[in-house]
Amino acid sequence: MRIKELAEARVRYGYRRLHVLLQREGWHVNHKRTYRLYSEEGLSIRTRNPRRRRACRYRSGRSEADALNDVWAMDFMSDKLFDGRPFRILTIVDCHTREALATVARTNFRAYQVVEELDRIARSRGKPRSIRVDNGPEFAGRLLDQWAYLNKVELDFSRPGKPTDNAFIEAFNSRLRQECLNTSWFLSMADARHRINDWRIDYNEERPHSALGNLTPSAFAAQLKPARKVA
Template structure:
């Protein structure tokens, strides 16, 4: 503001400061705040290994390491980096990711997304359909309909997939009963796979699988009657292969997932 007044009236800095009741020392002050990059990096490292630590415990650890910082600065950086603790996950969720991670997948098998879709046979009997997709290549690993699912059924399906295409580093899921089961948590712990849970009531946290399921419903489920479970499996598998091998995807340059995986040199198992 002082500079604006000076430019408009062409007066000295001294007279301008006097007219606006602003101290000349304040006008000449230059911020001396040092770069926070090193401190931010260390805070990030601590919260990645101690996932339930709030900013106060982080501050204690930093002071022990010799950082001359007060808790107010740690709190400001903690919020700026969006490290606030989210809602707690159930007990024994050893391989759960508890903080938001906006990192976008850059290779195949870095992040998968998994969910259930509901439909029914022509007789009216309900179906639950497990869908899994790779968020980088958009490759659909499996579409598996069953009349019911338990945690151990999900584990069996994942183990069958992983034996063909390899294990992912993380799987994005909601907090459905099958996904928070002890069976899936134990499997993830043994295979070193992170279960990345979306927040309750926030389907956009798992946007990739929501988009995939929308296409699956419009292009397959809404176009067919399923006479039996075997009929449903055959028709859904045919659609999955078309999705992987024929259907162009605008998000990956109008290529198919198979083409993208071949270009990146990854193994292909349709």
């Protein structure tokens, strides 16, 4: 049962990686037994989907966001300054309250900078139970995996080519693109950070959200008790 739970959360992990996760959790089992159970449960993943057939399918099933800090979603966006210089934006949202927890703009991102931002948010509101991410190098690397393991946070990876697996962050990114990035002319990185953060504050505190009964994300969150306490 635990192998199936881990496989559903980490859809691109083979039995070897799942075996490592089991060992971390204290399961005293050798890799041969892990492989036998992995095969018997039909958890193997083919690297290519067959055409015109349904013989191959990805594992399904994931946790729902039922409370504040239950599930976060995280992604990257790209844009350019007025002179064509590119920059990236790290976006993080709470899937239950729809709060925009971060919209951090940098010329480039490293894995340790993603971890630093997660630590900053966790200090003010607590840690999430799960974070939905794609398979980008900043998210699939060892540093974030180590942070998640030490903080008892589950990393829920999207299936390749399936943006709907992380629909909350995709919807948020679309609003950020339409309402801020496409309507702004950024003169510098400082200007981009200022404008994007102002939009985030307005999104949280002023913009009504139809999925929340037209409350703002901040007003909706204020009605809830935190699902996890600040460490």
